[in-house]
Amino acid sequence: MFEVLKYIHENIEKNIELSDIANKFGYSKWHFCSKFHNYTGKSFVKYVRHYRLQLAALDILSGKKSIDVALNYGYETLGGFNKAFLAEFGCLPREYKKHVKDTQLYYERRKITMYPLTDRCETLRRLVVGTNDYEDYYCMQHKVYSYLGMAHAAKNNLSNTEIISSGIVNVLNNFKPVIIPGELTVGFNFPDSKYKETFAPDNTEENRRLAKLNGISDNDIDTYFKYVEEKPQLLKKIFPEITKEEQYSNSEWAAIGRCIDANHSVLNYEKVLKLGFRGLLDEITKYENKNGTNSIYSSMKSICVAACEMGKKYAEEAKKIKASGNERYLKDDLDYIIAACENVPENPAASFREAVQSLWFAHIINTWEDSINANSLGRLDQILYPYYKADIDKGLLTKEEAFEIICCLWIKLYRNYDVQQSCVGGTSTDGSSQVNELSYMMLDATEQLDFIRCMSVRYSENTEKEFIKRALEVVGHVQKGVPFFFNDDVMIPALTSKGISIEDAHDYTQIGCVETVIPGKSNPHAVTGETNLLKAIEYVLCNGNSMMHPDFKTGVETGELDKLDTYNKFYDAVKKQISHILDLTCSGVKKHTECSVINSPRPYKSLLTEGCIETGRDFNDAGAKYDYYQIMLGGIPNLADSLEVIREFVYKQKKYSLEEIKEILVNDYPDESVRLEFINKAAKFGNDIESVDSIAVDIVNAACDYLEELSEKYGLSFHAQPFTFLWMVDHGRESAASPDGRRKGEIIAYSVSPMQGRDFNGLTSLLNSIAKLPTKRTPGTTSAIVEVDPKLFTDRNIPLLADILLASSEKGLENVQFNTIDADTLIDAQKYPEKYNNLAVRVSGFSQKFNLLSPELQNHIIGRTKHSCL
Amino acid sequence: MSVSAYITNIARGSLHDGPGVRTVVYFKGCGLSCKWCHNPETLSAQKQILYIKSKCIHCGKCVELCPECHKIQGSDMLFLRENCTACGKCSDACPSLALSLCGEEKTVTELFEEIKKDQHYYTASGGGVTFSGGECLLHSQFVKEIAKMCKDKDIHTTVESAFFVPWKNVEEVLPFTDLFFADLKIPDSEKHRKFTGQDNKLIIENITKLSNIHSNIILRIPVIPGVNDSDDDIDAFAQIIKTFGKGIKEIELLKYNNLAESKYDIAGKEYTGFAEKTQTNEEMQKRCSAFKEKCSKNCYFV
Incomplete structure (x- = not known):
């Protein structure tokens, strides 16, 4: 058979007939076929076709005409050749060529569109x-x-x-x-x-x-x-009455119910561009x-x-x-x-330049109402595009000028350390991509200016891959973790499941870090409720009391430990504590909300939020079209890991009793070998291991269920948000040692990223684990930071990273942010901060200058696993 | 009955070792023993215990279980490999992972479960699975079975081999392999024996045959300072490559590094690699150009 294949390969351009070749090598036709199939795994006809088409594809790429190639490989018509080609490669020859050329073009394209910073912008x-x-x-x-x-x-x-x-x-x-x-x-x-x-x-x-x-x-x-x-x-001002239990759970960062009623908004600046403040006056009068x-x-x-x-x-x-x-x-x-x-801003903006100026004025006033912090701008590429397009069409603006204006706006916007988000990309209701020239220019400005730390990209399966590649390239080049990525295919269903109309859901954007908002139509009460679900373990082991602060009764009684004789009973007890933590949080939110109505009116935000002018109700008095509260779910990875340890060692291997576990934790792991055993001998979240990943999934589902019940109970719409901000430090400080091998006081995991250093199975496993979470139920965004070796962002790899991002998005990844600084650099920066003034890392939904972080946070970031994809 | 093999590692999300996003499966056992080998733990065909001294916390669990192999001597923990039967008791108990068992026995079905987990990444990126080692073709029956399962699910398959195996092993996996990485180490046969333990006659014979009947082969040449990196070596390589068939698509030069040194100690072997000199990117680029010119094949380095 070896000789047969050799003959075929040498004579591939000739017309090879099955009967001839069988004859030539002394086989009967039937015998030949069966032997050939055994040897090659393909039938003779298929094999020859496959090999010919492989060679033909190379010829097509080298620029030969399809018809010549077809004839050369024995196809009598172009139609026949195209059909065969389509079957082999899933596309026609010219598309194949285009696809390959596209990839090459994408690198050349940068030279065309990425304008250099002008002297003005550089200064x-x-x-x-x-x-x-x-x-x-x-x-x-x-x-x-x-x-x-x-x-x-x-x-x-x-x-x-x-x-x-x-x-x-x-x-x-x-x-x-x-x-x-x-x-x-x-x-x-x-x-x-x-x-x-x-x-x-x-x-x-x-x-x-x-x-x-x-x-x-x-x-x-x-x-x-x-x-x-x-x-x-x-x-x-009025103040809520706080119960002793609430006081305790607040002070140990387990359940904090408050009402964030300031500096978290994205307003309808488009309206200022369209009407001007003069026009808005008329509108107010109308409703008045x-x-x-x-x-x-x-x-x-x-x-x-x-x-x-x-x-x-x-x-x-x-x-x-x-x-x-x-x-x-x-x-x-x-x-x-x-x-x-x-x-402007008195009258409608008549040009791109005026639109940018008017928008900036409108934003400044917003920050004067309640400071800059996380008051954000939203989908700037979408808001500004009509003005840009009109000016370009009329010849009033060149692309270079537009780029310079964007750079000037970016310099204004990002000059502080605050988290004024902007967002580019997105998907329209008909599913088509909304990426436009400004989306690219804004990414270019972010790369060129090289100090921007807060910007995001919305994408879906319909987004041009070239755009996603470009965005990843910026991540690799800027190395400050921007932009971060939001998956429309998950975000939009998550939002509509909470009663937000499909049109409005398609317009979502971010505030500050990863807080979802419908621009100009919602008051999201971002990061309003804050929980540490890991505390549930302490409460179960101490029958309702805190282990960290034994005199705090912050949990509910779930029974003596000897009664919890099966894993299911233990897990049910944990869920009871979760439900309790969430109830405490939501009742706190309710109380503070009632005060916030009186204490924190926001006339300017009301002016630019749909629903408020129409009803004459304030932004903080449920005036917005969508009024909801984001409840942060912290400690999920640690809780899942802890439950897995208990299931494995207490109920499966019966190596430790619950009392012994409690003893170990109360004493903060007196025996290091036990701590390492708990870390290394039970599966950990983030490695695509079903047993433990499914616990994390179940916890989030349970929390979402409870929040739905609590929405009924308190008459407020609660959105689950598996996100810790940078409060994982405080949650950790106030938590006793946990069964996942975490020491007393040690920082817990960031949001749903695995506990630092406990993911070792590669980038795809990590993303698989995170994508399993019920992200379509968490419109507050399930946030993850992935640490990637900066060396990975090469020209060769960026298209592959785009593939990875899209594939995991299809599985349910909601939000991902990349950190691209290697550990050595960070350790060096700790030693010699003066060398790294412009070094920024992703902390929690935003990037911060490394030098400004506490040593604890610095160490936390250094400890996260760096994925190198080797 | 399902075949099984010793696997030392399954690396997911690899962006090298073939097109797209890949899962790389490392098999145990190799017929060569190259002095620069980067996976010394895969050389032996048997299971073995690896010992990472720096991770040991001296808890003494291994001593309790197996005093024949593990001894405390002062502040040191000794691992007496000569007594070890790789029963795995100590590594099971070792809490710090200082001791680990290298070579997990996996059946084809078990391995496929693992491979399948990243199928959506393969589909998105045109990736798949790469069988490496060790010498994966020492397990040709196993590779054949698993590659067949992959092809049934449309997963791209790559075999990376040094081809120091009987030709029938190659033939066995041939129908189910989309891409071969063929390692070519040293052109001179005697020198080859000196540095790898075997001459290169069988290897060249196999690659020649393969390149005449398979259309998708990438030659991989590890560039080892002072061993195969002279101009004469390039000429000699070119002489051999010219005799290969049409199936050789391109040549990949691997830039030498000495990152594997620490792995030798762990596997209880002495490092005999070449620590001092590595090549610059410019040197590698120059070498690529020389290969391109002399072999009329595309050549790049990684």
């Missing part, structure tokens, strides 16, 4: 990355004017809504416009990172100097500091006439009126600079600013 970038003085200049304006405005309103005994809007209006009326040479988009949101801890800076010489430097009048400074010293109660006036409408109106003047102040400033002949400014830049700012 502005350096200003942001390099200096702090930049911040000193503007930090006081918002503080002082907002405070004065609010204090004045409080004195006049106005409502909380009016007090807050008076603060915003006072800033709008009094801030000093500042234009930096070279910038195209103007306006500062006055970052207050310096004064984060104190609402009001102390009356010190330095602060007075800064206030003066900011152009605030002596009179205002005096009044301001006088107020600050008096510490008057500005807002009328319909519903009757109230303090919310009047507050919205006063903000709109003040906002109409915002652009003009900058236009005036630009004119002044122009008249002064200051050589640091280009005349063209100033004319550009004057033209845009005379029109």
